[in-house]
Amino acid sequence: MLLAIDCGNTNTVFSIWDGTRFLCTLRTATEHQRTADQYFVWFSTLLGHHGIRADITDVIISSTVPRVVFNLRVFADRYFGCRPLVVGKPECRLPVDVRVDPGTQVGPDRLVNTVAGHDLYGGDLIIVDFGTATTFDVVACDGAYIGGVIAPGVNLSLQALHEAAAALPHVDVTRPERVIGTNTVECMQSGVFWGYVGLINGICERIKAERGRAMTVIATGGLAPLFQQGDTPFDGVEEDLTMHGLTVIHEHNKEG
Ligand SMILES: Nc1ncnc2c1ncn2[C@@H]1O[C@H](COP(=O)(O)OP(=O)(O)O)[C@@H](O)[C@H]1O
Numbered sequence: 001m002l003l004a005i006d007c008g009n010t011n012t013v014f015s016i017w018d019g020t021r022f023l024c025t026l027r028t029a030t031e032h033q034r035t036a037d038q039y040f041v042w043f044s045t046l047l048g049h050h051g052i053r054a055d056i057t058d059v060i061i062s063s064t065v066p067r068v069v070f071n072l073r074v075f076a077d078r079y080f081g082c083r084p085l086v087v088g089k090p091e092c093r094l095p096v097d098v099r100v101d102p103g104t105q106v107g108p109d110r111l112v113n114t115v116a117g118h119d120l121y122g123g124d125l126i127i128v129d130f131g132t133a134t135t136f137d138v139v140a141c142d143g144a145y146i147g148g149v150i151a152p153g154v155n156l157s158l159q160a161l162h163e164a165a166a167a168l169p170h171v172d173v174t175r176p177e178r179v180i181g182t183n184t185v186e187c188m189q190s191g192v193f194w195g196y197v198g199l200i201n202g203i204c205e206r207i208k209a210e211r212g213r214a215m216t217v218i219a220t221g222g223l224a225p226l227f228q229q230g231d232t233p234f235d236g237v238e239e240d241l242t243m244h245g246l247t248v249i250h251e252h253n254k255e256g
């Protein structure tokens, strides 16, 4: 069985793939100090709690935080006796091209999303991923990653308002019915939600105009379903897009 690990700047997600389906998905905060032993205590406790017996033989990691990779490598080696595939490292081959400026380091999560999007949808794509940052990945019809957009994440924007302005509280993102708020919380929620809807629409329109063609827009990340309710141009929402991409990349590396 494959253990796929997707480490973002906020959360790290572990999923066990048995070749047909994901047996479970576990989420923990990303902390670079966490040791291999700490990962294992947490991981094995939760598997026990869910009554899952998993015979893990392979591990694949995508990490937007380089410092956590060392301990995740030790975790794979010590507890599953395997050398993990790490997306973005030269030994991990991708089934798609990456066409960006020479020397550019593309976030591995964006490469994984590209592979998954191309596998599931084909064609020209825009992939919107709501993480710590909100990223737009542009995928050509042959599956190549050809660039994109990085915008501040939704929660990061709300957090920044709260931290920078003494009178603004911490609020959660939600879809306000009206644009005009009649109290501070509603005003902030409107600014972030409807502001973000404008950002998503505007960027997708401009990408399509720049490419001069129709494109399929896929959204992923925890907040994708929320924004689907806001006049956004999503043709599909795929909550497990990154995990799917990790299984495709693992398979591709096994093949040859
Ligand atoms: N379903 C959800 N509802 C509300 N907020 C969410 C949801 N899923 C994730 N978030 C928030 O979105 C932000 C980004 O989370 P995540 O997608 O895990 O980012 P990353 O991949 O960068 O670690 C975090 O602040 C997280 O708490």
Ligand SMILES: CC(C)(COP(=O)(O)O)[C@@H](O)C(=O)NCCC(=O)O
Pocket (backbone or CB within 6 Å): 007, 008, 009, 010, 064, 105, 106, 107, 108, 109, 110, 130, 131, 132, 133, 134, 135, 150
């Ligand atoms: C843009 C990101 C910070 C998004 O990461 P996330 O929000 O998933 O933690 C990450 O993909 C990254 O660090 N990228 C490197 C720069 C680039 O992709 O061009």
Ligand SMILES: [K+]
Pocket (backbone or CB within 6 Å): 008, 109, 129, 130, 131, 132
């Ligand atoms: K992510």
